Amino acid sequence: MHIAEGFLPPAHAIAWGVASAPFVVHGVRSLTREVREHPESTLLLGASGAFTFVLSALKLPSVTGSCSHPTGTGLGAILFRPPIMAVLGTITLLFQALLLAHGGLTTLGANVFSMAIVGPWAGYGVYRLLRRWDVPLMVTVFFGAFVADLSTYCVTSVQLALAFPDPSSGFLGALGKFGSIFAVTQIPLAVSEGLLTVIVMRLLVQSSKGELTRLGVLLTRSGEQKREAVAR
Amino acid sequence: MSRNAKINALLLLAVAALAVLPLVLGLGDHKEEPFAGADAEAETAITEIEPDYEPWFSPLYEPPSGEVESALFALQAALGAGVLAYYFGLRRGRRQGEQRATAASEAASVSRDIPEGD
Numbered sequence: 001m002h003i004a005e006g007f008l009p010p011a012h013a014i015a016w017g018v019a020s021a022p023f024v025v026h027g028v029r030s031l032t033r034e035v036r037e038h039p040e041s042t043l044l045l046g047a048s049g050a051f052t053f054v055l056s057a058l059k060l061p062s063v064t065g066s067c068s069h070p071t072g073t074g075l076g077a078i079l080f081r082p083p084i085m086a087v088l089g090t091i092t093l094l095f096q097a098l099l100l101a102h103g104g105l106t107t108l109g110a111n112v113f114s115m116a117i118v119g120p121w122a123g124y125g126v127y128r129l130l131r132r133w134d135v136p137l138m139v140t141v142f143f144g145a146f147v148a149d150l151s152t153y154c155v156t157s158v159q160l161a162l163a164f165p166d167p168s169s170g171f172l173g174a175l176g177k178f179g180s181i182f183a184v185t186q187i188p189l190a191v192s193e194g195l196l197t198v199i200v201m202r203l204l205v206q207s208s209k210g211e212l213t214r215l216g217v218l219l220t221r222s223g224e225q226k227r228e229a230v231a232r
Numbered sequence: 233m234s235r236n237a238k239i240n241a242l243l244l245l246a247v248a249a250l251a252v253l254p255l256v257l258g259l260g261d262h263k264e265e266p267f268a269g270a271d272a273e274a275e276t277a278i279t280e281i282e283p284d285y286e287p288w289f290s291p292l293y294e295p296p297s298g299e300v301e302s303a304l305f306a307l308q309a310a311l312g313a314g315v316l317a318y319y320f321g322l323r324r325g326r327r328q329g330e331q332r333a334t335a336a337s338e339a340a341s342v343s344r345d346i347p348e349g350d
Contacts, residue, residue: 002271006287007278047319053312057305060251061267065260068270100304101291102271160274164281174281181273188254192247199243200316206236207323 001071001114001156001182002096005104012163017109020086023117027086034080041080044204044211048076049088051200055193056092056115062185070193071152074145075200077120078127079215089116114155123148137205137217138198145197149190153182 008016035042055072062068076085090112096102103111127144131137157178166173204212212218233241260266278285295301 004271004275004287005291006289007275007285010288043319043322046315050312050315050319054309054316055312057309057312059269059305061254061260062270063254063259065254065263065266066270066273067267095308097291098293099295100301100308101294104289104291106289156274160278164278164285166281177277177281178274181270181277185270188250192250195243195247195250199240202236202240203320207320207327 001068001111001153002093002103003107003110003156003159005097005101006106007104008107008110008159008163010106012159013106013109015109016107016113016159020109020112020117023083023086024090024112027083027090027116030081030083031087034084038214041211041215044208045076045080045084045088048079048084049091051075051197052085052088052092053095055196056096060189060192062188064180064185066181066185068153068182068185068189070189070196071115071119071149072193072197073115073120073152074123074127074141074148074193075197077124077148078141078144078197078201079212079217082117082120082124085120086112086116089120110159111156114152114159118155119148119152122151138201141201142194142198146190146194149193150183150186153186154179157182 031045034045052072052075055070057069059067059069071089073085073089076088090108093103093108093111093115097104097108097111123144123146126147127140130140130143157175160178161171161174164174165171166177169176201217205218209218213220254260255267295304
């Protein structure tokens, strides 16, 4: 999903940067508030960022005969809500843009928009929806992470199709082209990401019950679940 | 192995299978460059759609070779894995410490022969 440095025309690069900036600023404020009010959550925040670091470094082979990588943003979005992931995802993308020449500074806005904003929000939305329907926790976590991963790559495809519409078949033709490169490749990887996120969540349920209860992931009574779902 | 550990191992196995199967089944054989990165393929697609497009900015730093690049990717994964391992190790240690402390205080209260409060 990394659009390479210089591969978006300046107008697009600026537009995506402008679109992403408020989310990242809002995320930084949520993050500082979270750390100030609950200093004990710093460790788990670090772990969520670390998960994104590991997963976005794992380039895995896929059924299309090419390689791509998961994003790891679903876990943090489920634990701390999406605004926090806007920050953690941006940090990961900056690291890769500056040290690995993977992605880039001019395309940072577009990459942040797909991986650190749309992905976490889409995954979180699916997670909340499934929870409201009383789907078991680990199933909701799987689909949350799956959707966060896949939607990121769909957004990248749209971004590239907007910037480079096909001369004959236009936007839709280009979308099909970029979609077959990104989105189809990503389906098995999104499954992998879902499974890995479930593993980490299972470990968290064993090791950090108190923290998960405070964050509203684990519930003490089913009645409270309903009230919290409404309150959030 | 506990039931929990078995389920986690099975999940990991499924992830490994998903990664290995495309290689074993030779799903990249139809390509000139099997299992190249999707990001690079997108760059090719862009130059196909718009042959005149020139990237207007280049990375400030580029790893000088594939080896250095893979080293930096490994570093990224290692940093993440290190923090995750630290988190789970710390949690486990704390839990064991708490269990030991409660066990010790229970033992102490029994040996002092204090009658049960409830």
